[in-house]
Each structure stands twice: as C-alpha cells, then as structure tokens.
Amino acid sequence: MEKVYIYDTTLRDGTQGEGISLSVDDKLKIARLLDRFGIHYIEGGWPGSNPKDMEFFQKVKKLSLKTSKITAFGSTRRPGVPAEKDENLQKILESGVETVAIFGKTWDFQVTHALNTTLDNNLDMIEDSVRYLKSHGLEVMFDAEHFFDGFKSNPEYALHALKRAEQAGADWIVLCDTNGGTLPDELAAIVKTVKEKLQTPIGVHCHNDSECAVANSLAAVRAGATQVQGTINGYGERCGNTNLISLIPNLQIKQGYVCVPEEKLRLLTSLSRQVHEIANVSPPNNQPFVGLSAFAHKGGMHVSAVLKSPETYEHLPPDQVGNARRVLVSELSGQSNLLYKARELNIELDKSNPACKSLIQKIKQMEHEGYQYEGAEASFELMLRQGLGETEEVFSLESIQILVEKTADAPVKMVAVIKMRVYDEVVHTAAEGNGPVHALDNALRKALSSFFPEIRKMQLTDYKVRVLNGEEATAAKVRVWIESSDGKNRWSTVGVSANIIEASWQALSDSMRYFLLYGKEPVAMK
Known part of the structure; x- marks a missing residue:
C-alpha cells in the first residue's frame, strides 16, 4: 500500500486560528500526542518570529520523540539580503532542527504587489534559500505559497518557481492553496500537471475557506501528492486548515493508503479530544469520525x-x-x-x-x-x-426558602433553608452561598452528609441554563443542566421549570440521587 506522509502544523498554522493560543507547555503536550499517534512531521513554529517558538524548539529536544520529525517554519531570504546574512534563515539554523519548511511566492501578483520585488529576484530568493539550508544538511520543504492561484494566473511562472526550488535541492515541493478558494476537480488537474513536470515528491497544504480542504487534499493524493499538511481538528487562520482528524481515516480506511500505524487509528478520537482540551476549545458534537454525535x-x-x-x-x-x-x-x-x-x-x-x-x-x-x-x-x-420500581425514595423535599441580603457596600449574600425528609427523619438546615444555586447545593449536601458521608466526595462541576421560550421574557421556562463529579466519574442531570430555582432543585436532587444509587462505584457514570 502506498504511503502518505502526514505533516502537522497545529502548533504553528493552527495557532493562527481565532481563539487558539498555546503556551510552550501546551505545545509540548500536543507534540507528545502527535508522536504517539504516528505523525511524520510536526511543525513547531517560526523560530524567527517570537521567543516562545524558539523556547519550544529548545525544550522539545528533551522529549525523545520516537516517530515525528520536528520541523521549523520560515520564509525565503529577504530581497537584497544574501541567504547567509538573512536573520530568518539564521534563526532556523539556531533552532537545531533537522527539517525545515520555507515558503516562497509562486503567484506573480503576490510577488509584485505584496513582496514588492521583481519576478526574477523572487526566483533567486527561492533558489538561494533552499540551497543555503541544504548546504547545512537540512531536509528542506519548499512551501509554494498561493500556488494554485498563481498557476491559474500565470502557469509558466508558477512552475518556474517550483523548478528553481527543485534545482536547489528541495526534498519536497508543497503546493499551497493559501486562499482556500480552489475546488477539488481543478486542484487535482493542477497537481497532476505538476507531478508530470517535477521529479521531487509533492505535498499539498489546503485551507478551508470553501469547505473543501479535506476534499482537496484527498484529490491531491489521488493525483500524485504523497504528503499532506494540515492541523488537528482543522484549526487555522480564517476558516482553518485541512482537518487531519478527518483526512487520515478517509485516506487510510476508505482509500487504502498508509498514513499511521494501523493500531494507532483507535487513538483518533482521544487525540482529537485531548487537543481540544489543551486548546480550551469545546469539541463540536457533530465533528465527523470523533464527535460525540458522529455515531x-x-x-x-x-x-x-x-x-x-x-x-x-x-x-x-x-x-x-x-x-x-x-x-x-x-x-x-x-x-x-x-x-x-x-x-x-x-x-x-x-x-x-x-x-x-x-x-x-x-x-x-x-x-x-x-x-x-x-x-x-x-x-x-x-x-x-x-x-420499573427499582429505586428507593431516600429523601424528599418538604420546603425550600431562599433568603437574599444586599447592602450598599457589600456583595449579595444568599442563604438556602431546606426542610426535607431523609428516610423517616425530618431534617431542617441552612447554608450560605455565592448565589441561590450555590446556597441550595450547600444546604442539600449539608442535610444529607450526616446520613451519607460519602456525599462530601461529589461536587457540581458545571451549570448551564437555557431559556426555552424567549418570547415569554422573564416568565420564560428554563432548562437547567448540571454536571457533577466525584473526582473519578462525571454525570449529568436536567431540570425544567418557569422558575430557575425549581429547575435547579430538580437537577441538583437528581444528581444526589444518582450518586447515592451507586455509592462509591457508580457503574454507569460517564
């Protein structure tokens, strides 16, 4: 079976996505996960752009990764600056990596309007940069920025740029759909043309602005690409990058390519969710393959x-x-x-x-x-x-009072007073809290703890309120969702009422009942 090399840029391109920010420790954790999963290349960042990325390159050396090659990212030399004096290229060498991806312009419009140099000078910059890095023993990938737009505008120039990188010794030529506007059929045709013109292995780097990044990457592989660049969960600038979580099973399970060791595919869902957790992103339930709703x-x-x-x-x-x-x-x-x-x-x-x-x-x-x-x-x-008559009514409510105290120079104080029956005994207790639900939770826990000391181990870990009929304004019915935990297990309960206190009581009391149903080993908790 044909091998496709997977190049992950979550730690660099992924962090350009809105709301995504990773510390050095976060990046190291993700690097470990990617290595365990079997990713071939991990792009750690741009050494010349910020101290954090350089710190990552220094610390990642201590991880002793078994599968992945750590890769630095950078650009071709600046116009008018020799490669050996270009600060960006020097920072790449200082990072200590053995593999580098450098991007260069292949769209004539970008060369003249964004880079503000001549077409010939741009070609020299590409060749000089690749040759210089190769002379230092690095594996070099040339990321052909805006290649598909450039090919559609001026195919002769775009191909000439690739040829100059190849002549300089590039190990990979990576075709980038930087604006994300190319569709699968035209992208496949262009990749096929490039494949016929070059001897160097081809990769592809797609953005998702047309919702086609995964489809484009699949089409590129069928047309001859043997490397795909992307990010875990599709993180990235604007609409994101090729989602490797979807790409890998599509390539490996459905099309027979080898991307990662077969046994590692069972780690796909765990990998996706752990990266979401590290990035502090709520996983979409409908995410293909790995989402909570996928099956x-x-x-x-x-x-x-x-x-x-x-x-x-x-x-x-x-x-x-x-x-x-x-x-x-x-x-x-x-x-x-x-x-x-x-x-x-x-x-x-x-x-x-x-x-x-x-x-x-x-x-x-x-x-x-x-x-x-x-x-x-x-x-x-x-x-x-x-x-089915399988539960015992351990406790029942007789009354609740919520008392509110607010003075001009002090925060609001809440006190919940509960009268309830536990088995055959009436319990009357009160507790304070930061808000009504907090006070209610404390009072309920206080009332039950003398009968069930193990209740002290559980706590409320999440609380959400959803208005169900907004047209009723403040009289609207609400749904309260509560997640609880005993430190090992988590479980969720729900309550509904036009009164938020009553809805909260329903969800809270269900949470306590569920915990008491299973005691120390709740068999069905998630």
Missing part, C-alpha cells in the same frame, strides 16, 4: 435498523477510530431506543413488559415540556429505574 442514533427506525446491522446507518465501525455508538432517547424515540439504553445501563427490560410503552410515552411528554435527556443520561436512568 449517535435518535430516530426509532434508525435505531431498530442499527441494532440489526450497524452498517445500515454507520459508514464504519465507531471503535475503528476510537469512538462509540450512542443511542439517544427523545421524543423521536421508539421501543428500540429504550431497549438499547436499558441494555446499555444493565437494566432488564423487554418489549413484552407493559412498562416499556408507558415509559416511552412519559419520555415524549417530558421532552414536550422541555426536558432533554440526550445530555443528561443520569436523569434518564433515574426515570427509567423509577418507572
């Missing part, structure tokens, strides 16, 4: 078919890329959804059980009222077990 099934007929033959609604087995099948329970659910979820939760339920039909109706009614169980599976499990 999620909601419609009853779909679920019924998937249970019989997964390939009816899945383009590949989810575990092949480290993901998992999910069946969602909602107003669209049928019996198959409910049975699948019960089996997933180790609950015995079959379609002959009369409770099955009533539970489906209850789910649909609750979703009609605004509940949503797709992201609150702890609340769903409680409802399911309650409907």
Whole structure:
C-alpha cells in the first residue's frame, strides 16, 4: 500500500486560528500526542518570529520523540539580503532542527504587489534559500505559497518557481492553496500537471475557506501528492486548515493508503479530544469520525435498523477510530431506543413488559415540556429505574426558602433553608452561598452528609441554563443542566421549570440521587 506522509502544523498554522493560543507547555503536550499517534512531521513554529517558538524548539529536544520529525517554519531570504546574512534563515539554523519548511511566492501578483520585488529576484530568493539550508544538511520543504492561484494566473511562472526550488535541492515541493478558494476537480488537474513536470515528491497544504480542504487534499493524493499538511481538528487562520482528524481515516480506511500505524487509528478520537482540551476549545458534537454525535442514533427506525446491522446507518465501525455508538432517547424515540439504553445501563427490560410503552410515552411528554435527556443520561436512568420500581425514595423535599441580603457596600449574600425528609427523619438546615444555586447545593449536601458521608466526595462541576421560550421574557421556562463529579466519574442531570430555582432543585436532587444509587462505584457514570 502506498504511503502518505502526514505533516502537522497545529502548533504553528493552527495557532493562527481565532481563539487558539498555546503556551510552550501546551505545545509540548500536543507534540507528545502527535508522536504517539504516528505523525511524520510536526511543525513547531517560526523560530524567527517570537521567543516562545524558539523556547519550544529548545525544550522539545528533551522529549525523545520516537516517530515525528520536528520541523521549523520560515520564509525565503529577504530581497537584497544574501541567504547567509538573512536573520530568518539564521534563526532556523539556531533552532537545531533537522527539517525545515520555507515558503516562497509562486503567484506573480503576490510577488509584485505584496513582496514588492521583481519576478526574477523572487526566483533567486527561492533558489538561494533552499540551497543555503541544504548546504547545512537540512531536509528542506519548499512551501509554494498561493500556488494554485498563481498557476491559474500565470502557469509558466508558477512552475518556474517550483523548478528553481527543485534545482536547489528541495526534498519536497508543497503546493499551497493559501486562499482556500480552489475546488477539488481543478486542484487535482493542477497537481497532476505538476507531478508530470517535477521529479521531487509533492505535498499539498489546503485551507478551508470553501469547505473543501479535506476534499482537496484527498484529490491531491489521488493525483500524485504523497504528503499532506494540515492541523488537528482543522484549526487555522480564517476558516482553518485541512482537518487531519478527518483526512487520515478517509485516506487510510476508505482509500487504502498508509498514513499511521494501523493500531494507532483507535487513538483518533482521544487525540482529537485531548487537543481540544489543551486548546480550551469545546469539541463540536457533530465533528465527523470523533464527535460525540458522529455515531449517535435518535430516530426509532434508525435505531431498530442499527441494532440489526450497524452498517445500515454507520459508514464504519465507531471503535475503528476510537469512538462509540450512542443511542439517544427523545421524543423521536421508539421501543428500540429504550431497549438499547436499558441494555446499555444493565437494566432488564423487554418489549413484552407493559412498562416499556408507558415509559416511552412519559419520555415524549417530558421532552414536550422541555426536558432533554440526550445530555443528561443520569436523569434518564433515574426515570427509567423509577418507572420499573427499582429505586428507593431516600429523601424528599418538604420546603425550600431562599433568603437574599444586599447592602450598599457589600456583595449579595444568599442563604438556602431546606426542610426535607431523609428516610423517616425530618431534617431542617441552612447554608450560605455565592448565589441561590450555590446556597441550595450547600444546604442539600449539608442535610444529607450526616446520613451519607460519602456525599462530601461529589461536587457540581458545571451549570448551564437555557431559556426555552424567549418570547415569554422573564416568565420564560428554563432548562437547567448540571454536571457533577466525584473526582473519578462525571454525570449529568436536567431540570425544567418557569422558575430557575425549581429547575435547579430538580437537577441538583437528581444528581444526589444518582450518586447515592451507586455509592462509591457508580457503574454507569460517564
């Protein structure tokens, strides 16, 4: 099988995306992940542009990477400056890398309007820079910036620029769709033409401004490219770069190319999510291959078919890329959804059980009222077990009071006063908090902790409110979603009401009930 080399530029081009900022430690963590996954080249940054990138190149040497080559990025020499005196090229040598990617202009318009030099001088800059770096023993990639626009404008000049890089000894010629406006059919035709003109291996670097970066990269490989540059999760300037998370399984699983070791494909989902976490980006649920919803099934007929033959609604087995099948329970659910979820939760339920039909109706009614169980599976499990008579009512509420105190020179103080029954005993307690939900959480925990000391181990880790009918203004119904954790496991619950305190109580109390259902080892927590 033919090999395609994967070149990752998350640490450089990816950080040019809006909202993406990585510290040196962040970049080192991602480099370890990429190396473990089997990426061939990791572009660490531009040594001449900032101290942070140079620090990365110094520290990454201590990682003892096993698979990846660390690559520096830079530009051709400046007009009128000899290569050996160009500060940018000297910084590349100082970085200590063995591989470098330098970009140069291949679009005549860019040469005259952006670089403000002559076409001939630009060609000299390309050749001089590549030759100088090669003379120092580096593996050199020439990134032909704006190549596809340049080829469409002046193919003779664009090809001549590539030839000068090749003559100087470039190890790779990388064709860049810098503006991201080329479509797959025209890009493939141009790559094929270049392939016929050059002896040097070809790579491709695509941006996603036309939503075609992955498709363009696939087309380029079919036309003869053997290296693809991109970023994890498609991070990058403007609309981003080729998303390697989508590209790699498409090339390797669907088209038979070798990109990474076969066993590493199962790390794909983990890699994507860990990089999202390091970059402090919320993963899109609908991200292909690796998203939470990538193999999620909601419609009853779909679920019924998937249970019989997964390939009816899945383009590949989810575990092949480290993901998992999910069946969602909602107003669209049928019996198959409910049975699948019960089996997933180790609950015995079959379609002959009369409770099955009533539970489906209850789910649909609750979703009609605004509940949503797709992201609150702890609340769903409680409802399911309650409907089957498998839970004990450990505690019940008798009353709640929320007291607010605000003075002119002090912040708001909140006190929650709770009267509740735990088993057969009435408990009356109060607790302060920064806000009403915080106070309510503290009071509920205080009331339960003398009966269940292990409740001290759990805490609220996330809290979200969604207005469901905004046209009602301040009288609108809200949905409260809460995530809780005991330090090892996480679970989510939901509450709905026109009163935010009541909705919060529903979600909070469900969270406590779910924890107490499983004690120290909650078997179904995610």
